[in-house]
Amino acid sequence: MQTALADFIRDTPEGREADAILRKCVHCGFCTATCPTYLLLGDENDGPRGRIYLMKQALEGQEITDRTRLHLDRCLTCRACETTCPSGVQYGRLLDIGRKLVEEKTARPAWERVRRRALAAVLPRRSVFALLLTLGRLARPFLPESLAEKVPASAPAARARPAPRHPRKMLALAGCVQPALSPDINAAAARVLDRVGISLIEVKGAGCCGALRFHIGYQEEGLADMRALVDRWWPMIERGGVEAIVMTASGCGAAVKEYAHLLSHDPAYAAKAEKISAMTRDVSEVIDAEHARIEPVPGTRGGRVAFHPPCTLQHGQDIKGVTERVLARAGFELTPVPDSHLCCGSAGTYSILQPELSARLKRNKLSALASGAPEEILTANIGCLAHLQSGTGLPVRHWIAALEERLS
Ligand code: SF4
Ligand code: SF4
Numbered sequence: 001m002q003t004a005l006a007d008f009i010r011d012t013p014e015g016r017e018a019d020a021i022l023r024k025c026v027h028c029g030f031c032t033a034t035c036p037t038y039l040l041l042g043d044e045n046d047g048p049r050g051r052i053y054l055m056k057q058a059l060e061g062q063e064i065t066d067r068t069r070l071h072l073d074r075c076l077t078c079r080a081c082e083t084t085c086p087s088g089v090q091y092g093r094l095l096d097i098g099r100k101l102v103e104e105k106t107a108r109p110a111w112e113r114v115r116r117r118a119l120a121a122v123l124p125r126r127s128v129f130a131l132l133l134t135l136g137r138l139a140r141p142f143l144p145e146s147l148a149e150k151v152p153a154s155a156p157a158a159r160a161r162p163a164p165r166h167p168r169k170m171l172a173l174a175g176c177v178q179p180a181l182s183p184d185i186n187a188a189a190a191r192v193l194d195r196v197g198i199s200l201i202e203v204k205g206a207g208c209c210g211a212l213r214f215h216i217g218y219q220e221e222g223l224a225d226m227r228a229l230v231d232r233w234w235p236m237i238e239r240g241g242v243e244a245i246v247m248t249a250s251g252c253g254a255a256v257k258e259y260a261h262l263l264s265h266d267p268a269y270a271a272k273a274e275k276i277s278a279m280t281r282d283v284s285e286v287i288d289a290e291h292a293r294i295e296p297v298p299g300t301r302g303g304r305v306a307f308h309p310p311c312t313l314q315h316g317q318d319i320k321g322v323t324e325r326v327l328a329r330a331g332f333e334l335t336p337v338p339d340s341h342l343c344c345g346s347a348g349t350y351s352i353l354q355p356e357l358s359a360r361l362k363r364n365k366l367s368a369l370a371s372g373a374p375e376e377i378l379t380a381n382i383g384c385l386a387h388l389q390s391g392t393g394l395p396v397r398h399w400i401a402a403l404e405e406r407l408s
Contacts (some may be wrong), residue, residue: 001025006061013265014097015059021094022056024087025049031081031091036343036361037074045071048081048091055098064105072099074357076350077215078311078343083318092316093261096219103217119349120218123177124208124225130180146355149390156401158183161190164199170286171233171245172200175252176208178382182397185382188404189248189283195407196293198286200246206232211255214262215348223266226259230272237275245280248400250381251348254316256280282313283400284323284380291329296406302331306374307399308365308388310381311343323380323399330406335372339364346387362391370394378402 003022009015031048032038038047045054051071058064075095082091108116122128136143136151143151170193172186179186190200206229214222236242247253260277263269287294296302307324314320324334345351345361366388369377377392378399379385389396 001027001056003056003060005059008061009059009101014100018055018059018094018097021090022052022059025052025085025089026087028086030086031084031089034080034084034341036076036078036080036345037357039342040357040360041074043071046074048085051075051098052089052091052094055094055101058098058101058105064102066106069102069106069108072102074354076311076343076345076347076361078347079315080311080341080343083315083341096214099217100219115353116216116218119352120213120216120221123349124210124212126174126176126179126207129177133180150351152181152386152389155180155182156184156397158187159191161187162194162199164201166194166197166199168198169242170198170200171236171242172202173206173209173229173245173247173249173252173256174202175249175382176212178249181382181386184401185248185398188398188401189246192287192294192400192404192407193246193290196290198290201242203232203236209252209255211251212348214255216353223262226255226263226273227266227269229256230259230263230269230276233276234272237272237279242279244286245276246283246286247280248283248380248398249383250282250310250313250317250319251383253280253282254312257317282317282319282322282380284313284319284326287326287400287403288322291326294330294407296330297408300331300406302327302333302406303376303402304333304335304372304374305399305402306335306337306369306372306377308337308344308369308377308379308384309340310379310384311347313380314341323378326403327378327399330403332402332406335374338368338371340368342368344384344388346381346383348383351383351387358387362387366392376402 001022003019005015029049035047044050054068079092140148140151193200208225210222210225257277257280259273263273344365345358351358376395
């Protein structure tokens with residue numbers, strides 16, 4: 001694609017990166033076939049090729065309108081287009097640049113600004129979110145149905161974590177909303193890894209990975225969250241005491257694997273971020289590598305399960321089939337799931353900011369997941385887990401919890 005970026009951005013790092021990405025796009029349109037919003041709305045501007053063109057126009061200095069922002073807002077950032085593209089167009093990175101520009105050049109209505117600011121203030125703060133969740137549960141019977149379904153009635157309590165006792169150690173991230181919504185996920189991961197001789201440890205005070213604020217229009221605040229997390233982890237990494245950083249939420253994993261890129265222009269953090277990204281593994285990658293030492297209890301049944309691979313796992317981290325392999329080895333029967341490449345509509349704060357599109361995607365996803373008559377649904381990201389659970393009577397849980405139950 002020919003480009004002529006405007007003077008205000010052409011010679012900046014972002015301008016150069018956007019230009020290189022745009023030039024790779026040959027406008028073939030293969031990506032539109034795997035774009036969930038294009039499939040729902042049928043509008044070229046609600047598909048990746050159209051959005052790329054809108055961002056190109058913005059970067060070339062043409063007028064940026066509220067319509068431009070609307071089409072970018074409707075994008076789930078699922079990156080299905082990226083793993084489909086034969087030309088290697090890094091749509092997600094272009095979107096970060098395009099959204100920042102559109103955010104600067106347009107004005108959202110006051111209510112929209114307040115809502116986004118509230119989400120950016122509450123969700124990354126673990127204790128504030130936990131308090132609001134408790135209040136939401138108390139008020140749940142009095143809330144309208146659309147709001148009540150966003151407040152999970154309860155969460156399985158966290159069971160004991162093994163004390164660190166192995167020479168092999170890995171770091172884990174508690175995350176921001178996961179401890180309140182499903183406190184046993186990291187504990188279950190710690191128990192499984194303890195069985196194979198790895199102690200999983202969390203650093204006190206390590207907070208949000210930064211993805212939440214970064215993707216909701218507060219990129220500088222998101223980067224500040226990332227730097228704060230690097231600062232928390234760095235002393236332990238520098239001492240050489242941990243061999244990897246394990247992620248049980250694929251959304252956080254995708255974000256931390258991007259630190260090397262996102263902090264590459266910050267001289268104080270670039271090298272540390274590169275090291276941290278290189279050390280980061282989804283928990284499925286770690287368990288898969290240790291599979292020889294994972295032995296399910298003989299005589300127990302794995303059960304029929306439908307696995308939903310989150311977009312941040314299959315597209316963001318490009319990890320496909322690994323969790324399914326781990327579950328199959330452990331004796332689970334995986335039911336077929338049509339269109340498993342499509343987003344469930346959770347997508348960070350998308351379910352709050354684009355409720356209608358999100359609800360349609362959730363209905364489609366739950367119907368695909370239920371089509372093989374599973375006993376339960378397993379997934380790998382807390383956002384997808386809570387979102388899917390709000391629309392089905394089938395149990396939905398993190399696959400590591402199901403695996404742990406199978407081993408014990
Ligand atoms: S598939 Fe890739 S090259 Fe083709 S239109 Fe989409 S982004 Fe451009
Ligand atoms: S990220 Fe997802 S929703 Fe956005 S354009 Fe790509 S496929 Fe479509």
